[in-house]
Amino acid sequence: MKHPVDVHVGKRIRHRRWMVGMTQQQLADSVGIKFQQIQKYETGMNRVSASRLWDIARTLAVPIGFFFEGLSGDGADAPAVEADLLANKEAMELIRAYYAIPEAQRKRLFDLARVLSEAA
Incomplete structure (x- = not known):
């Protein structure tokens, strides 16, 4: 079962990758993995490890916190309810x-x- 935070982080990865005009293959090559793994991260099927998130953030030129923006701050596991403009x-x-x-x-x-x- 997908965890809501993993789905949110994956959407933020996809959003930033798309914003900088990078393909899944280019991002995968940059961080040393296969593009299929990027697909799994972006859909929330696989969790991104801390070290891999660090590499992705460095490649996409954003701070680590970028991937968690928009999550509720009340300790709940689910992302905050908001319009998903990224979709x-x-x-x-x-x-x-x-x-x-x-x-x-x-x-x-x-x-x-x-x-x-x-x-x-």
């Missing part, structure tokens, strides 16, 4: 495009989006 391909493409914009323009676009959302 929405359109949202992911928008996020990737957003981060491809130079920082100065990205800030202006963010400010514009905030104003438009408040006016809606």
Whole structure:
């Protein structure tokens, strides 16, 4: 049976890998495992060991805590209830495009989006 935290960590791995434009094979090669193992991590079928999570975090250029963001802080094992934007391909493409914009323009676009959302 999949543990909810393992599923959450796997989703965060998939999200970050996708955001940096890396394939499962590229990530697997970087951390010295087969891509099938990355598939199992991303679905929560297999737990990621601490040392492997360290390697994945280093490869994906994020702190270890990134993989646990969004979990409830009350000690419960289940992830916090929230919309899973990471599963929405359109949202992911928008996020990737957003981060491809130079920082100065990205800030202006963010400010514009905030104003438009408040006016809606």
